[in-house]
Amino acid sequence: xxxxxxxxxxxYEVSGQGPVMVLIHGFLESATMWKKLVPELAAKYKVxxxxxxxxxxSGCLSETxxxxxxxxxxxxxxxxxxIKDAIIVGHSMGxxxxxxxxxxxTKEIRSLVLLNSTPAEDSPERKENRxxxxxxxxxxxxxxxxxxxxxxxxxxxxxxxxxxxxQLKKEALAFPPEGITAAVKGMxxxxxxxxxxxxxxxxxxxxxxxxxxxxxxxxxAVWAKFCETPxxxxxxxxxxxxxNKSEIQKILHFIE
Numbered sequence: 320x321x322x323x324x325x326x327x328x329x330x331y332e333v334s335g336q337g338p339v340m341v342l343i344h345g346f347l348e349s350a351t352m353w354k355k356l357v358p359e360l361a362a363k364y365k366v367x368x369x370x371x372x373x374x375x376x377s378g379c380l381s382e383t384x385x386x387x388x389x390x391x392x393x394x395x396x397x398x399x400x401x402i403k404d405a406i407i408v409g410h411s412m413g414x415x416x417x418x419x420x421x422x423x424x425t426k427e428i429r430s431l432v433l434l435n436s437t438p439a440e441d442s443p444e445r446k447e448n449r450x451x452x453x454x455x456x457x458x459x460x461x462x463x464x465x466x467x468x469x470x471x472x473x474x475x476x477x478x479x480x481x482x483x484x485x486q487l488k489k490e491a492l493a494f495p496p497e498g499i500t501a502a503v504k505g506m507x508x509x510x511x512x513x514x515x516x517x518x519x520x521x522x523x524x525x526x527x528x529x530x531x532x533x534x535x536x537x538x539x540a541v542w543a544k545f546c547e548t549p550x551x552x553x554x555x556x557x558x559x560x561x562x563n564k565s566e567i568q569k570i571l572h573f574i575e
Contacts, residue, residue, distance in 0.1 A: 322399050324392060327378025331369040331396045335361025338429070339402050340571070342368045343393060345411030345435075346502055347468060347491040349375030352410070356560060359568055364406070369396055371416065373498020375490070384501040386419035386509045394424060406522075406574050408432040410560065411533070412502065418512040421519055430522035430574050434567070435557050437534050438542055440511035449507035453500055460499070464491045473530035473556030483561055516546040526551045526559065526570060533557040 321328045332350060334357050342353045350368035360366050370377035372384050372392050380388055393416065397405060407428050409417030414436020421431055441449065455463045468487045469477060477484065491499075516523065525548050527539035536552065543550035551570055555562030 321376070322396055324395050325380055327372075327380065329369065329372070329378075329392055329396055330376035331367060333400065334358075334366045334368075335364055337364045338575070339397075339405040340364040340366050340574070341393065341397065341402075341405045341407050342366065343407065343409040343413030343416050344368075344371065344374070345409075345413045346506065347374075347464060347494070347499070348410070348413075348487070349490060349494075351375070351490065352487075352560060355564055356568055356571070360571060363572060367396070367400065367402070367405075369393065371413070371502075373501050374494055379495055379498045379501060382497070382501060383504040383508065384498075385505045386415045387423065389416045389505070390419035390423055393420060394427070397427070403427050404429050406430040406432070408434060408571065408574075409436060410434045411436050411557065412506055415506065415509055415512075418515050419509075422512060422515045425519070428519075428521065430524075431516075431519055432523070432571070432574060433516075433525045433548075435527060435531055435534055435559055436525075437539060438511070438513045438516040438546060440509055441507055446507050449503050452503055456496065456500055456503070460496055461492060464488055464499075470532060471557040473528070473532065473562060475530075476556055476558075476562050480558075480561060513542060513546055516542075516548055522575060523548050524551060524570075524574070525549070526553060526567070528553050528555045528557065528559050528563065530555060531557045531559075 414433040
């Protein structure tokens with residue numbers, strides 16, 4: 320389904336009935352990343368998947384897609400669907416968007432799940448890496464996408480999930496270049512939301528993988544403790560929903 324939004328449109332899909340669960344994808348991903356999880360989840364929940372601005376079939380909003388802008392885009396879809404009470408699940412960048420949503424619209428969330436994500440802002444070194452990434456994208460977007468997506472998986476998973484990696488690359492190459500750079504700028508410039516997570520007193524959970532090459536488990540464990548947030552550990556890399564689908568399915572199935 321498409322929803323007109325500002326000067327463009329946003330793509331979303333709805334499956335099942337029950338408590339609402341909103342699945343927010345990460346950088347260089349789209350709603351399709353959840354497709355193997357949705358059928359089972361839809362047996363218990365009303366599952367909403369969507370494409371963030373500049374990703375998948377959703378258009379771009381501006382030169383920078385801030386986490387707040389993307390949270391507003393998510394909310395516009397939920398308002399259109401007349402949803403005011405949802406379980407919000409965010410993967411990686413989607414977790415940053417989920418936290419922005421939690422800060423802006425706390426009353427509209429019943430539970431918050433951060434999957435392979437962090438409430439912290441980028442370190443100075445990470446910010447520099449994002450700026451360098453913008454230069455690489457401008458010079459050779461295809462090479463950047465190819466490298467970035469492969470690096471999301473644990474080293475031992477890259478051969479096992481070669482077909483999934485190939486498909487993810489194919490999909491990301493179809494995204495508008497300005498959508499990719501807008502997201503990089505938004506992630507680089509996002510603010511720290513550790514206080515938001517700490518002060519969120521409803522159901523909350525952080526899920527991290529033991530071999531995550533992007534957001535190391537040890538780092539997430541520190542933030543989970545500081546933010547007084549339960550932590551679930553799973554095997555695999557940054558793409559837990561693919562590398563450890565059954566475990567993620569079990570975890571999400573028991574979110575209230």
